[in-house]
Amino acid sequence: MNRILLVDDHAVLRAGLRLLLDSQPDLQVIGEAEDVQTALNQARTLQPDLILLDLSLTGGSGLSAIPAFQKAAPRARILVLTMHDDEGYVRQALATGAHGYVLKRAADTELIAAIRAVLRGELYIHPALTRQLLEGILPQPPSVSPWESLSDREREVLLLVARGYTAAEIANQLSLSPKTVETYRTRGMEKLGLRSRAALVQYALDHHLLTAN
Structure with a gap:
């Protein structure tokens, strides 16, 4: 059973996520928090296998707290779940230690797939954002007059x-x-x-x- 900590400042969203994840035979929500400090305390105490982390939280930024989550729960995988579809956020999240990045508009099946991929040790990035990242990396064709x-x-x-x-x-x-x-x-x-x-x-x-x- 993979143990998950939900970190999001919207109670309704957390409730929906708990129902979705607990319905899966291999996933279990063991805690939830709406702010950075509470989330860090729970991460230290519960030592989850995965932290599902929003970037905009009460009392602080989930993005800047990623290194702190790594220290609090060193074995936990961190999957960002956010509304921010900007490649800059993706780059920063991955650079600071996140293992995946999925958008809140993703379908339930995609979120479950992302969670399982990250738990397997893979890197997961929402497909639309993957295209953005590749466009920034791959050489662009020369402009034609x-x-x-x-x-x-x-x-x-x-x-x-x-x-x-x-x-x-x-x-x-x-x-x-x-x-x-x-x-x-x-x-x-x-x-x-x-x-x-x-x-x-x-x-x-x-x-x-x-x-x-």
Whole structure:
């Protein structure tokens, strides 16, 4: 039987959590507290296997108290259960000794899975927050300029337009129909945010796109 200490300043939530956890054959709530000092005292006395810890508590921050909980109950695993879905809180909680981080909006089944994972010695992070953390770690693709976002054909048509060729001349040069040329021109201009040929010519000059043939 895994013994759990509930630490949350909302009595209704604690009551709901107790009912949920006590309904599991392998979990038992052995104590609950609404403030940091009471929770620390219970942790020392009860020596739970897991502390389910909210970050916002009466009389103090659960986040800053994590090291104290580690000292009070060295064998206890600490699973943060909070409404804060910011990756900064996740990083700080894990850095100070928490073993998992789950959001209060999680389904009952997810919370039970998180508790069991942490009790097995695993690290658990709510899936949405995992994505946030990975986005902060993984290299981001290089930014693409508007001109580079155009297709090869769109760039080809726009450069010819900027050089003064008519749609018929471009169509003949590229073996396209005038209507197809107009489609490429319109689509390319929209992607660049340009509204006239004069604006296109200026854009091409500013970006050194017009070179001598």
